[in-house]
Amino acid sequence: MTEQLTDDEKLTLKTGAFGAVFMVSNADPGVLAVFRESFAASGAMADASGVVKEALTGGPLPKLPRDSALEVESVVLPALRRALEILAEKAPQDVGVYRAVVLTAADRTARAHNGVSPAEAEVVERIRGVLGEDATGR
Known part of the structure; x- marks a missing residue:
């Protein structure tokens, strides 16, 4: 069963996901890199489904x-942690979707x-650790 997310909860999910991409992009900054990285991440976000x-x-x-x-x-x-809590409570079937989207966008x-x-x-x-997956995807 899926419950409707509030605007604040949606913003928390977005802060975690977009923030993860921002963290990775800033880890090795470069002017041209930012455009390529943003484009790469947007594809992963577009592949999301459901409440995510x-x-x-x-x-x-x-x-x-x-x-x-x-x-x-x-x-x-903390936004990533909270996003997982929100989804576990309101849309448990989408926890894996969120993890996959964030990790794919970061990668x-x-x-x-x-x-x-x-x-x-x-x-x-570090992002993978917060999302509860090790390097093998578990």
């Missing part, structure tokens, strides 16, 4: 801190420009 697609494709964009990677992480990682972002740097790999692993 509704949350990620509607409403306002999340406001993320821009001052430091640590500040971004302090907003994004595509990391690979979009000259392969995955060590800094990007580290950020993706």
Whole structure:
């Protein structure tokens, strides 16, 4: 059974997902890389379904801190945790969808420009850890 998500809950899902991409992109910044990475991540977001697609494709964009990677992480990682809690409560069938979309977007972002740097790999692993999956996808 799926319950309707509130606007705040949708924004939490969006903050986690878009923020994860932002974290990876900022791990190894570059002007041209940003465009390639954004395009790569948008494809993963478009593949979402159910309440996850509704949350990620509607409403306002999340406001993320821009001052430091640590500040971004302090907003994004809790949003990812909270997003999983929201989905587990209101749309348990979509928890896996959210995990897959966020991880695919983060992985595509990391690979979009000259392969995955060590800094990007580290950020993706932190995101994976929050989402409860190890490197093998479990």
